[in-house]
Amino acid sequence: MKCGIMPFSSILFLNNIFCTFIAVLVAVDSDIQTFDQLYANGIDAYWNEDWKDCIHYFEKSIKSYRFMQDSIKNCSKQCSSETNSKNILDSYHHFIVKAACLEKCEKEKFGDSRKFLRISKELHESFKQKRLYIYLQFAYFRNGDFAKSLAASHTYNLYDPDDQMMISNMDYFRGHENTTGDMFINLEALPHQTSYDLGIEAYNREDYKDAISHFEEALKRFYEEEEGCRALCEGEYDVGKEYSDIPTPFHLQIVYHYRDVMECYLRCPTELGRVSLKSSINNYLPKHYFFLHSAYHHMHEDMKASECAKAYLLFFPDNLFINSFLERMKVSDEVKARKEAVNFQHRIKLQSELLKYLYQKFGIRDYDKSIFEIYPSEDLENLDILKREKASKNGDTLQPVQGDEASDLDESGQSDEDDGYNSMQEKTNDLIASKDSYNEYVKNIEQKKLLDAKNLEERLDVDISPLQDKPIGRQTIDSSYIVTIPETSDERQSSIAEGPLLFENTVMLANSTQMVGPERFAIDGMATENECKDLIDLQLTGGLFGDGYKGRAQPHTEHELFQGITVHRAAQLAADGQLPASVAKLFYDLSERVLMQVKAYFKLDELYFDFTHLVCRTAVKDTATERDDLSHPIHADNCILHENGQCIKESPAFTWRDYSSILYLNSGFDGGEFIMTDFTARRVMLQVRPKCGRLVSFSAGKECLHGVKPVTRGRRCAMALWFTQDPAQNEVLRIEAKKILDELIVKDEL
Numbered sequence: 001m002k003c004g005i006m007p008f009s010s011i012l013f014l015n016n017i018f019c020t021f022i023a024v025l026v027a028v029d030s031d032i033q034t035f036d037q038l039y040a041n042g043i044d045a046y047w048n049e050d051w052k053d054c055i056h057y058f059e060k061s062i063k064s065y066r067f068m069q070d071s072i073k074n075c076s077k078q079c080s081s082e083t084n085s086k087n088i089l090d091s092y093h094h095f096i097v098k099a100a101c102l103e104k105c106e107k108e109k110f111g112d113s114r115k116f117l118r119i120s121k122e123l124h125e126s127f128k129q130k131r132l133y134i135y136l137q138f139a140y141f142r143n144g145d146f147a148k149s150l151a152a153s154h155t156y157n158l159y160d161p162d163d164q165m166m167i168s169n170m171d172y173f174r175g176h177e178n179t180t181g182d183m184f185i186n187l188e189a190l191p192h193q194t195s196y197d198l199g200i201e202a203y204n205r206e207d208y209k210d211a212i213s214h215f216e217e218a219l220k221r222f223y224e225e226e227e228g229c230r231a232l233c234e235g236e237y238d239v240g241k242e243y244s245d246i247p248t249p250f251h252l253q254i255v256y257h258y259r260d261v262m263e264c265y266l267r268c269p270t271e272l273g274r275v276s277l278k279s280s281i282n283n284y285l286p287k288h289y290f291f292l293h294s295a296y297h298h299m300h301e302d303m304k305a306s307e308c309a310k311a312y313l314l315f316f317p318d319n320l321f322i323n324s325f326l327e328r329m330k331v332s333d334e335v336k337a338r339k340e341a342v343n344f345q346h347r348i349k350l351q352s353e354l355l356k357y358l359y360q361k362f363g364i365r366d367y368d369k370s371i372f373e374i375y376p377s378e379d380l381e382n383l384d385i386l387k388r389e390k391a392s393k394n395g396d397t398l399q400p401v402q403g404d405e406a407s408d409l410d411e412s413g414q415s416d417e418d419d420g421y422n423s424m425q426e427k428t429n430d431l432i433a434s435k436d437s438y439n440e441y442v443k444n445i446e447q448k449k450l451l452d453a454k455n456l457e458e459r460l461d462v463d464i465s466p467l468q469d470k471p472i473g474r475q476t477i478d479s480s481y482i483v484t485i486p487e488t489s490d491e492r493q494s495s496i497a498e499g500p501l502l503f504e505n506t507v508m509l510a511n512s513t514q515m516v517g518p519e520r521f522a523i524d525g526m527a528t529e530n531e532c533k534d535l536i537d538l539q540l541t542g543g544l545f546g547d548g549y550k551g552r553a554q555p556h557t558e559h560e561l562f563q564g565i566t567v568h569r570a571a572q573l574a575a576d577g578q579l580p581a582s583v584a585k586l587f588y589d590l591s592e593r594v595l596m597q598v599k600a601y602f603k604l605d606e607l608y609f610d611f612t613h614l615v616c617r618t619a620v621k622d623t624a625t626e627r628d629d630l631s632h633p634i635h636a637d638n639c640i641l642h643e644n645g646q647c648i649k650e651s652p653a654f655t656w657r658d659y660s661s662i663l664y665l666n667s668g669f670d671g672g673e674f675i676m677t678d679f680t681a682r683r684v685m686l687q688v689r690p691k692c693g694r695l696v697s698f699s700a701g702k703e704c705l706h707g708v709k710p711v712t713r714g715r716r717c718a719m720a721l722w723f724t725q726d727p728a729q730n731e732v733l734r735i736e737a738k739k740i741l742d743e744l745i746v747k748d749e750l
């Protein structure tokens, strides 16, 4: 027999993994066959190009393996409930009862000989590593079973995305005319992960009811699987063989075995979060509780939200966000963390302590430390990032899809079925003070806008037809009625404010009406010249090229370089002594001031940070001054602008963002005006020239399509801030940053 395997798309040879398999036995139904017989038969058939037989034997191996695993899990479950020892970790009584029970149960399932259950580590590994699918995909393919071959390739590709052979197979399938979306089946999908993924999907859709039911199901399945995983840990150890060269007196043998079993136990929670060969979802179990807490809170089931919040704290007791939730809701001590989470944590703690004790007693120092770090550090920012990751998975964030314009919008720019503006109002209604009068006001503005838009349509003297074949959002033309917010604030001082100005030295530039649309304003004087200068210095010292755009330094245009820094990074740099703490603090404080002003102006009860970014756009030297692109294409901040003019709240948009602000830090560059367009995303209706301390703020939906004109000379710096009304989206890294800064300030004061 030759050891090798062929991909169907090339004649590459892969070392035959099965050459090293050791003979083991397994029994399935009454048809007793060894695993190696099944394999050997499968492989023989493979090389004889007898695809039917090959498939038959391999499928049977998979079935047998699953049957064996399920049986062990079931026996263990059954036998655990037969013993009721209080002190499970020590009780010999418990061992004897359970061992006798297992013996009986397994005998019933597998027949007389316990050796049927033996399976070599190598073979076990190959099952775990799904290597069978490498063979199967080819056998299916040659047997003419296109869909199954695709599914087998897909299954292995998910498990080992770096495997070149499977990558080329998948390329082949994707380009094939017979391929349909429903053929991409993961034959090894884990039910608990499937539920978890559905939960995340529902959560991102803001369908919290659905999210709850998926996450609850995922949790239930997680605990069942975790129990099963531990049962397999108990079942797979071959005493005597591993330690054959060491004298193994009774107690020592038990301890050695027990050590292996406990190591295996403690790996279970991580293994259950495994999505591929190299990656596992971080903090898989705690995340269930975080999302459940948030989803229940959205559904106003605050008791359940609190129980999940407390369950989350069992893993990460210092989480500021959850702690502040419990404080805010005044949750009493009577409310306890979810029971299953308490039990889980308790058991993990006991097992870890016992294993550590064992290592210590035996002087073992070179153990795998990660075993005790199941949930090593909180990556809660990743819950935030999780969405961002999803959001930017398809490349650029918030860039409109390219294509021809084919607008099916009505004159108001709103499509019938997707009225983001109204639904955002619905969402925030209960949060807005003096709701009715405010709504009345918004309705008036909206009506006025409709009228204006209609009138403008008739009066516009510009022809947009040459732009029709260009992607929406990348080019604009000025309307003949473009409103330019003046350079100096004096002309606008008489504007009527919608909410109060909070800070001294600030002056109103323009309110919503003057900015020709709902929910927008511009204010001057939010930062002093010195503050602007310090922040620009901070940006230039600590800013990263392409920050926020996956390191792409030219995310929007090849004519400019984009650099950014977050509050968290600024705080970290200050902690490392690379920046003055006072400047990092200024960044934090100034952004805080902006939030307060936005909240006051729009009369909001609650507003949270989603993301804050200090950014500079620098014109590349000798670049064209006559540019027909934009520094930042026209977009909305919480929906995807499609070529038909619709802006849909869907991934990869940051759908939870409700308000946006830009605090400008300088002038003295060419171009770079902030612009707002009408619903076509082509006609500029409003223009603001940046300058130090000038703040522009607006709602993040499709009612505020905006962008930046090309910066043709110099550097344009600004603080961009996005806010949300959803407490679950409160930016966790910012809370971290505050912690770092507070510590630094205290140190400075000492």
Ligand SMILES: O=C(O)CCC(=O)C(=O)O
Binding pocket: 632, 637, 662, 673, 674, 706, 707, 708, 718, 720
């Ligand atoms: O810098 C500006 O004026 C606007 C930037 C912007 O709209 C964004 O980053 O989403």
Ligand SMILES: [Fe+2]
Binding pocket: 635, 636, 637, 660, 706
């Ligand atoms: Fe924006």
